[in-house]
Amino acid sequence: MKTFEEKWTAWLDGQLSGRELAEFEASLPDRAAAEAEKADVRKLGALLKRELGISAFANEEFFSHQLRERIRESSVPSAKWEAKASTWWTIPRLLWTGTASLAVFLIFTVFVIRDKNPAEKSQYLTQILNARVDPVVSPNATVSMFEVKQDRVTVLWTEGLQSLPADYAAK
Amino acid sequence: MAAPVRPRKLSGLNETGPAPVQFMQTEATLAQADVSDLDLVTRCQAGDTEAFDQLVTRYRIRVFGMIYNMVHSEQDAWDLAQDSFLKAWKSIKRFRGRSSFYTWIYRIVMNVTIDWLRKKQVKGGGSEFDDSIQLKHIEPASKTVPKSEALPHEMIERREIRARIDKAIAQLSPEQRAVILMKEIEEMEYHEIAEALGCSIGTVMSRLFYARKKLQNLLRDVYENI
Numbered sequence: 001m002k003t004f005e006e007k008w009t010a011w012l013d014g015q016l017s018g019r020e021l022a023e024f025e026a027s028l029p030d031r032a033a034a035e036a037e038k039a040d041v042r043k044l045g046a047l048l049k050r051e052l053g054i055s056a057f058a059n060e061e062f063f064s065h066q067l068r069e070r071i072r073e074s075s076v077p078s079a080k081w082e083a084k085a086s087t088w089w090t091i092p093r094l095l096w097t098g099t100a101s102l103a104v105f106l107i108f109t110v111f112v113i114r115d116k117n118p119a120e121k122s123q124y125l126t127q128i129l130n131a132r133v134d135p136v137v138s139p140n141a142t143v144s145m146f147e148v149k150q151d152r153v154t155v156l157w158t159e160g161l162q163s164l165p166a167d168y169a170a171k
Numbered sequence: 172m173a174a175p176v177r178p179r180k181l182s183g184l185n186e187t188g189p190a191p192v193q194f195m196q197t198e199a200t201l202a203q204a205d206v207s208d209l210d211l212v213t214r215c216q217a218g219d220t221e222a223f224d225q226l227v228t229r230y231r232i233r234v235f236g237m238i239y240n241m242v243h244s245e246q247d248a249w250d251l252a253q254d255s256f257l258k259a260w261k262s263i264k265r266f267r268g269r270s271s272f273y274t275w276i277y278r279i280v281m282n283v284t285i286d287w288l289r290k291k292q293v294k295g296g297g298s299e300f301d302d303s304i305q306l307k308h309i310e311p312a313s314k315t316v317p318k319s320e321a322l323p324h325e326m327i328e329r330r331e332i333r334a335r336i337d338k339a340i341a342q343l344s345p346e347q348r349a350v351i352l353m354k355e356i357e358e359m360e361y362h363e364i365a366e367a368l369g370c371s372i373g374t375v376m377s378r379l380f381y382a383r384k385k386l387q388n389l390l391r392d393v394y395e396n397i
Contacts, residue, residue, distance in 0.1 A: 002373065002376075003373070003377065005376065005377045005380035005381070006373050006376040006377060006380070008380060009376040009377070009379050009380045009383075010376060012383075013354075015361070040387060040391070040394075041383055041387070043394040043395070043397075044355075044383065044386055044387055044390060044394055045355045046394070047332075047336070047390065047393060047394040047397065048336065048351070048352075048355045048356060048386075049355055049356055051329075051332060051333055051336050052236075052240050052336065052352070052355075052356055053356055054236070055232075055235065055236035055239045055240065057231065057232045057235045057236065060228075060231060060232070063227075063231055063235075063249070063252070063253070064224060064227055064228060064231065066253060067227060067253055067256050067257065068220065068224065070253065070257050071220060071223070071257065071260050074257065074260075074261065
């Protein structure tokens with residue numbers, strides 16, 4: 001459904017035909033005024049065309065020359081970019097290298113920490129803690145351990161132990 | 172001084188005939204006239220800058236004229252025309268030939284120019300008119316009437332009329348300016364204008380309605396007395 005503005009414009013420009021034209025012209029309250037308006041618009045169009053229709057464009061060849069230069073210049077950055085892209089250090093490679101380096105660092109750190117902690121405990125202590133007290137020889141024997149890591153102090157508390165087996169001796 | 176370039180029918184890419192004859196007589200050699208826009212575009216898409224140069228030669232006057240009538244500054248029109256053609260070159264590979272090359276480049280021209288006008292309005296800096304030009308290069312109808320030296324009072328009158336028209340057009344929105352100029356100066360069809368502006372035909376007609384109304388109010392005394 002066309003608005004009045006659209007129909008009016010189409011009528012002024014002679015774009016209405018047939019039934020549409022007849023209906024529109026029949027709907028006009030003042031046909032004579034509408035025709036005068038149409039003539040008015042034509043005069044306006046003629047004035048615009050006469051006054052604005054021609055614009056002098058000096059230095060046409062220089063215009064084209066300048067444009068050619070700009071086109072040439074605009075292609076230079078992309079060439080530079082292509083040159084950069086042709087080097088080994090592409091962005092994906094940089095990312096992969098960075099990720100791999102971080103992973104190696106993390107693995108190394110974990111191993112160092114893991115190796116460092118056991119070294120803080122003596123082998124003897126480990127032996128005692130891992131030992132099972134023979135219930136036949138020492139039925140009431142208990143072994144307890146207290147450790148304060150920041151002070152590097154470990155207390156081994158044994159109760160009811162008659163003797164330590166020979167292979168439990170500290171090495 | 173450039174020759175008038177206002178072929179009635181725009182050259183369509185789907186047409187097999189050559190580009191507008193009038194234009195070719197003034198802006199291109201006879202050899203170039205045999206090459207259609209489509210052929211040139213195809214060569215451009217293969218990276219042929221020479222072909223693009225030919226297209227520029229064909230359309231530079233019309234593009235410049237259109238922009239000049241919208242911005243009223245020769246320098247700005249020059250820069251905007253340069254930007255438009257550069258943008259066209261950069262996006263020529265995306266041109267699929269569904270419309271004529273002229274309509275396609277007009278769309279770029281309109282986008283560039285309307286964006287510029289909008290930014291200028293937002294900034295609010297500078298005057299709408301470039302008074303330094305004084306229309307010294309504009310010789311209305313100089314190519315359509317027998318050449319004769321205009322009398323001083325006639326020249327003054329012409330300048331005044333031109334200034335009145337420019338001032339009136341400056342009161343239109345950028346979109347209304349584009350529509351009225353494409354319709355009245357370029358004689359483009361509604362659908363071509365709609366395509367160039369990326370809007371519906373109804374919107375084109377509506378903008379044309381309001382643009383005409385405004386210009387009628389502002390310029391009635393001018394065209395009634397001619």
